[in-house]
Amino acid sequence: MTGNQKLKSGISTGACAAAAAKAAALALFKNKYHNQLTVTNPQGRKITVPINRYIKIPDGQGAVVIKDGGDDPDVTHGLEIIASISRTHDGTITIQGGEGVGTVTKPGLQVAVGQSAINPVPLWMINNALAEVIPPDTGCTVTISVPGGEAVARRTLNPRLGIVGGISILGTTGIVRPMSEEAFKNSLLPLIDMAVAHGYDQVVLTPGRMGVRWATNQGLPEKAVVEMSNFVGFMLEGCVARGIKKVLLWGHHGKLIKIAAGIFHTHSKVADARQETLAALAASLGAGPAIVSNVLACTTTEAIVDILTQERLTKVLDLAAQRASARAAIHVQGKLVVGTALLNMKGEVLAADRPARVIGRELGWHISL
Structure with a gap:
């Protein structure tokens, strides 16, 4: 065309x-x-x-x-x-x-x-x-x-x-309207409305249906789980507008790591920086040039997690979760308490910061603080 x-x-x-x-x-x-x-x-x-x-x-x-x-x-x-x-x-x-x-x-x-x-x-x-x-x-x-x-x-x-x-x-x-991203974004907002209608003032935001399944499998209530697709910033703002107080960002680490870099539209055509973000966080925790180079050379975040595990640097994921929460809270001028949980493709939790654990427990997630 x-x-x-x-x-x-x-x-x-x-x-x-x-x-x-x-x-x-x-x-x-x-x-x-x-x-x-x-x-x-x-x-x-x-x-x-x-x-x-x-x-x-x-x-x-x-x-x-x-x-x-x-x-x-x-x-x-x-x-x-x-x-x-x-x-x-x-x-x-x-x-x-x-x-x-x-x-x-x-x-x-x-x-x-x-x-x-x-x-x-x-x-x-x-x-x-x-x-x-x-x-x-x-x-x-x-x-x-x-x-x-x-x-x-x-x-x-x-x-x-x-x-x-x-x-x-x-x-x-x-x-x-052709190519209307706006229409798609607006079609997600009723999920927040439904959570509010069921009495929730804290919700779980997750990129897609896989995240919904992982959340409900962990005991989080389906009515409080909201799909946000790639529109992290838009949905955070939608939560504020609807009176939501707390948000748990929940999903695959490869998607949510972008939020730690201040990326609030996570489609790969808009922004990526997954390798660079994890490499920078690894370096901040003492990873040497060889490890940083290996991280940057990876084509998937799963491969990066393997390197971090081998090098006993899984605290990088904890830091990533903390930074994602902090950047999200800044994005909405502190009008939300935000926690982040990073999961792998099996739906297993790799990292969850303290706000994520507090919000999750309040919603029924059985996880220690």
């Missing part, structure tokens, strides 16, 4: 659902069948959405929109978003989730427990689209379905968020 080539935006599941509902309503109430329709987002922007096909259902009508992620496709790209509509006689409009749309089972999200996982903006867009075409005082039930949504949802954060049975119908603008 050249630097001048413009990336194509996509359409959110929420905008797809709104367009499908509008198409189904037009077919049912006005006998009109469109190849594309426009829906409006809360900012007033008109979004044009292709209609894939129509489905005849008993006592109603259905319409299908194919989810298009644009040039930043996610796991929902290509799924069918189906709206089925049928008349009712009570004058009210009911919008519900069907096959492949998840149900919220845990507090702390924008949608109440027991409700279909259709977020507020998509719900607003669906209601707004229906209001444009449904005759006054006319009642109907609209069901949003996503065939295959339950299987796809297993590859999302929904299981961690307590959304079962399918995907969420999402979107704040109706548009999916």
Whole structure:
């Protein structure tokens, strides 16, 4: 792709659902069948959405929109978003989730427990689209379905968020911006909200699902374990904004060692310095030039740990944990108490500073102080 080539935006599941509902309503109430329709987002922007096909259902009508992620496709790209509509006689409009749309089972999200996982903006867009075409005082039930949504949802954060049975119908603008790291970052914040909703003011931040498994295996409560991906600084700031008091940084030493160097976006394309950081710490504890050179020559941090073990320099890892905690606390201007635990690929703890042990014990981790 050249630097001048413009990336194509996509359409959110929420905008797809709104367009499908509008198409189904037009077919049912006005006998009109469109190849594309426009829906409006809360900012007033008109979004044009292709209609894939129509489905005849008993006592109603259905319409299908194919989810298009644009040039930043996610796991929902290509799924069918189906709206089925049928008349009712009570004058009210009911919008519900069907096959492949998840149900919220845990507090702390924008949608109440027991409700279909259709977020507020998509719900607003669906209601707004229906209001444009449904005759006054006319009642109907609209069901949003996503065939295959339950299987796809297993590859999302929904299981961690307590959304079962399918995907969420999402979107704040109706548009999916290509290459949006910001959207991914924001999708992680509800995990902090959920921890707060369950009464926690201290959480475990870990890079990914492997860290979640290691944490729960050690007795830490799953509801207090939050995936942060590579966005350490962003998630620390998110914790502060939500009233969290203490954070335990928990994960593989190869990822968390970067925090000890003051790196708060840990993707390898952004910053690395793993070897250099461990080499500098080893030198500060008395390692000679030969050991430092060997550390710098390693291609993995596992190999570095082997060298440190052979040279009886495992205190380097203790120092790394302490420095990671200190740098993280500085990053949020001391608004969090931070501890760090470094683990190997077996989920075994290689080093944990005292704040990590205190926070961990308070959360149920059985470790000595």
